[in-house]
Amino acid sequence: MFEKIRSLIFKFDPETAHDLAIKALKTKLLPVKVKNYESLRVKFLEKEIPNPIGIAAGFDKNAEIYNPLFKLGFGFVEVGTITPEPQYGNPKPRVFRLEEDEALINRLGFNNIGSEKASHNINSNTPTGLLGINIGPNKDTKNMIEDYIKCFKTLNHLGDYITINISSPNTENLRSFHNPKDLEELLNILNEEKKKINSNINIAVKIAPDIRNKDLDVIGDILLKNKVKFVIISNTSDGTRENLKNVNKFEKGGLSGKPIEQKSNLLIKEFFKIFNNKIKIIGVGGVDSGKSAYEKFISGASYIQLYTGMVYKGPNIVNKISDELNDFLSSDGVKNIEEIIGSK
Numbered sequence: 001m002f003e004k005i006r007s008l009i010f011k012f013d014p015e016t017a018h019d020l021a022i023k024a025l026k027t028k029l030l031p032v033k034v035k036n037y038e039s040l041r042v043k044f045l046e047k048e049i050p051n052p053i054g055i056a057a058g059f060d061k062n063a064e065i066y067n068p069l070f071k072l073g074f075g076f077v078e079v080g081t082i083t084p085e086p087q088y089g090n091p092k093p094r095v096f097r098l099e100e101d102e103a104l105i106n107r108l109g110f111n112n113i114g115s116e117k118a119s120h121n122i123n124s125n126t127p128t129g130l131l132g133i134n135i136g137p138n139k140d141t142k143n144m145i146e147d148y149i150k151c152f153k154t155l156n157h158l159g160d161y162i163t164i165n166i167s168s169p170n171t172e173n174l175r176s177f178h179n180p181k182d183l184e185e186l187l188n189i190l191n192e193e194k195k196k197i198n199s200n201i202n203i204a205v206k207i208a209p210d211i212r213n214k215d216l217d218v219i220g221d222i223l224l225k226n227k228v229k230f231v232i233i234s235n236t237s238d239g240t241r242e243n244l245k246n247v248n249k250f251e252k253g254g255l256s257g258k259p260i261e262q263k264s265n266l267l268i269k270e271f272f273k274i275f276n277n278k279i280k281i282i283g284v285g286g287v288d289s290g291k292s293a294y295e296k297f298i299s300g301a302s303y304i305q306l307y308t309g310m311v312y313k314g315p316n317i318v319n320k321i322s323d324e325l326n327d328f329l330s331s332d333g334v335k336n337i338e339e340i341i342g343s344k
């Protein structure tokens with residue numbers, strides 16, 4: 001069904017198509033019948049979720065459609081990135097499809113309605129599933145750490161976990177938080193704030209795919225020391241693009257989808273090897289099928305997320321991945337997906 005209407009949807013520019021998707025989800029009319037498999041039911045923090053497949057940050061930037069996304073079958077939803085103040089983001093066009101490469105490039109630049117309005121959205125619409133809230137600084141801020149803290153204060157009580165996004169390539173200097181000293185300072189201040197306001201919320205840190213394997217060691221140690229619960233590997237890439245086919249390949253922005261899959265898997269494998277599940281990994285990058293999801297789990301991810309896969313494969317993607325994953329597991333005689341984490 002989706003294959004038939006995809007060429008029609010792809011006649012719109014990607015951002016318009018996304019806005020239409022949001023409108024469609026708000027009408028709650030999407031005819032997806034969700035399948036549940038015992039083999040995919042997992043624990044996430046203190047909750048049981050129907051499957052470990054989440055929608056990645058950026059799809060529901062303003063926390064408007066997380067409940068319809070649960071209805072599509074997603075086991076968890078991460079909203080955001082939300083900044084303290086509302087901001088427009090970069091000038092349009094700022095999202096590009098690379099069809100031959102099954103990829104996207106975006107330079108949206110944290111367009112969102114700001115933390116006050118987002119908190120109002122969540123407050124007035126109780127999440128029906130497990131919710132992550134992804135936060136970041138405004139583009140024109142004088143102090144990025146203060147921005148994270150402002151957002152944290154407004155939003156920490158509304159989700160099941162808060163993601164500290166240090167990895168968007170579209171906010172200048174954001175990725176400098178991959179430097180040990182800067183990361184340490186950010187997490188120290190965040191933990192002080194948590195103490196001050198008596199918050200027990202779990203923290204995830206989302207990292208870039210463009211770091212060197214050897215940096216994972218140091219970054220992971222800092223996360224561990226600061227009691228970070230999850231690492232999200234990874235955000236979009238600003239790496240080399242010579243090998244891509246589509247004419248849009250040199251557009252400025254972050255690359256997502258199939259071309260970043262291997263990069264993300266390698267980092268997941270390395271991180272799992274070093275930290276052996278002491279920090280749980282949420283694996284992201286190029287997931288669009290049962291096989292690609294399976295690769296992430298055996299590389300070491302406890303949970304996965306996707307964005308670009310939904311653009312190319314449509315709203316039934318969770319069912320499709322669930323069917324295929326369940327088949328893999330039963331043909332291997334595995335009862336639950338948790339048994340295969342890091343088994344590669």
Ligand SMILES: Cc1cc2nc3c(=O)[nH]c(=O)nc-3n(C[C@H](O)[C@H](O)[C@H](O)COP(=O)(O)O)c2cc1C
Nearest residue numbers: 056057058081106234235256257285286306307308
């Ligand atoms: C259009 C678009 C917007 C995104 N916006 C955000 C964002 O606001 N915050 C964030 O942490 N990641 C954002 N991402 C990154 C995704 O969450 C994900 O990490 C990345 O796209 C890799 O996954 P994928 O290959 O399944 O798309 C965005 C990705 C896309 C394609």
